[in-house]
Amino acid sequence: MKEGLRQSMAWLHTWLGLLFGWLLLAVFVTGTTAYFQDEITRWMQPEIAGERNLDASAEGALAYMKAHAQGAESWTIQLPGRRSVAAMGYWKEKGETYRQWRDHAFMVDGRGRKVDARDTTGGWLLYRLHFDLHYVPVLWGRWAVGLAAMFMLVAIVSGVITHKKIFADFFTMRLGKGQRSWLDAHNLTAVLALPFHFMITYTGLVTLMSQYMPWGIPAAYERPADYYRDHLGADAPPTRSGEAAPMASLSAMIRQAREHWHGAEPGFIAIALPGDANSVVKITQETGAAMGTRGETLSFDAATGIMRRLPPVKGGASQTESVMVGLHAGRFAPPALRWLYFFSGIVGSAMVATGLVLWTAKRRQQLPDPSRPYFGFRLVEKLNIATIAGLPFGIAVYFIANRLLPTGMAARVAWEAHWLFIGWGSVMLYVFLRPPRRAWIESLGIAGAAFFAVPLVDAATTDRGLLRSLIAGDLVFASFDVCMLVTASLFVCAAWTIHRRPVATIRVGRSAKASIA
Amino acid sequence: MRQTVTSARPSRFAHGLQVASRALVALVGGYLAAALYTAAMARFLPIARVEAVMTGMLSSFAIYACVAVMAFAVATATRAWLWLALVCVPPAIALYVSMHGAGA
Secondary structure, eight states, rough: OOHHHHOOOHHHHHEEEEEEHHHHHHHHHHHHTTHHHHHHHHOTTTOSOOOOOOOHHHHHHHHHHHHOOTTTTTHHHHEETHHHHHHEEEEEEOOGGGGGGGGGGGEEEESSEEOOOOOOOOOHHHHHHHHSEEEEEHHHHHHHHHHHHHHHHHHHHHHHOOTTTTHHHTOOTTTTOTHHHHHHHHHHHHHHHHHHHHHHHHHHHTOOOOOHHHHHHHOOSSSHHHHHHHHHOOOOOOOSSOBBBBOOOHHHHHHHHHHHHHTEEEEEEEEEEEEEOOEEEEEETTTTSSSSOOOEEEETTTOOOOBOOOOOOOOOOHHHHHHHHHHHHHOOOOHHHHHHHHHHHHHHHHHHHHHHHHHHHHHTTSSSSTTTOHHHHHHHHHHHHHHHHHHHHHHHHHHHHHSSSSSTTTHHHHHHHHHHHHHHHHHHHHHHOOHHHHHHHHHHHHHHHHHHHHHHHHHHHOOOHHHHHHTTOOHHHHHHHHHHHHHHHHHHHHHHHHHHOTHHHHHHHHHHHHHOO | OOOOSSSSSOOHHHHHHHHHHHHHIIIIIIIHHHHHHHHHHHHHHHSSHHHHHHHHHHHHHHHHHHHHHHHSSSSHHHHHHHHHEEEEEEEHHHHHHTTTTTTT
């Protein structure tokens, strides 16, 4: 029975992995970039420079909305986190939904001045791709990603059961042995970061659990709204009095919040019914201030600046949820830990990619005629290449599009995203037109070339190229460009390695199989 | 394709049916079990309501994963269905009695 269990788990692991591998790879790759979401956004808005200053940018954003958005339903200020520079303000007119926020959004730098930065979604697009996908309704995207995450959780459990020698596997790496090497690489990347893989999958499901598993709410509450009131501590929105009242000092309210939080910074300010006597200011703690991501929200009477009653203290389960979401997003992570998150994400991507390649490596030896594989085999092989090389290529094209699309063009934000998929799609098309070996070499080479091009295009189109950033000591811009060059080199190395390998390796794999059996 | 846990040499069709049946237990049954236990925890845990709901949600994915693994670990697809029923019936009855029963 024990042998049977392991075999059925291996079967489960193989087919679950294949079914969701490509989606999981996209989720892993974009999620990994999201650990540097703020830095990517900064690179994608080279017009914004200088230091951050929370109070100055909050006051600047407020002054701009006082001048341009009198009578709006709400004013919102997203303050820069500790890795950003600019604040973003936006308002909502009566009858508008929050989805239209981009229509009234603006950026304010650390001196409190509005800056006209190019319109971009920056690192946020990749972050949203990670769980919302693109071109599909958000809810569908989340269900698809959630299902993939659930499959991954089961794949992790079944993978652990399958590998009874999991500890020994960890120290095993047989290079240049075809299928054995891919298996070793898959085991190594899986076991090396196993706690990370498990944590990231489970907490990922937790981030969207009220969509995935809402059934406790109707079991305990008559009205779902009451649950969200208890969960988020949200009071009923204020009603308009019709009486005008000037707003008390926002800086003073920020100061009170800071004192209340023992120095932790605010991250988000929402002003309901600005200018009205019933207006309420809500200040939420920065998401990166603690491991738990759901910082406390303090409410103030806008007209008097007096803090209203404190929100209730969170219970154990709510705090656990907050910390789990925080662990997933890693917003609290200082630089060293952030890089560890990033590399764990890369190891996770490599685990999925090697697993996908392993599927073909294993079956290639059993092909009746290796020069003419069956349709399913060819499809998996082509999709592997198209995802492993194509998605990174698309991301590089996205960065290049950010520099090359004219700043004033209509629907610029949408076109930046389109270019990511145009890039990815063209590699996919190309891969399906080429024989597999050539497709691997050429598409990896193309991806490498595109990443090399990113810093070059940057240097040619902005005054913040790599050399200048290095001289100016601009760590964010310099690191971004260096990362592009490193990524480029890795892709070119991969292409070169396959190119140098004799075609006959496939047959060597066969004899290796004989020696294992 | 690999041989399964089931009888010595099943036909391709029978094998496919077994797999589909187990997959149904894992995918749909696992979700059902997770949903039932989440709802039961939300209703019956003797802590603040919001906390009970949250506890149920947080543990639901572990329950789902356990049922999914069980579906492929037991000897036959029929046993997978029996185990699923065994797991699901207690919270289902408790929830039904609590929400609709007792004279309601």
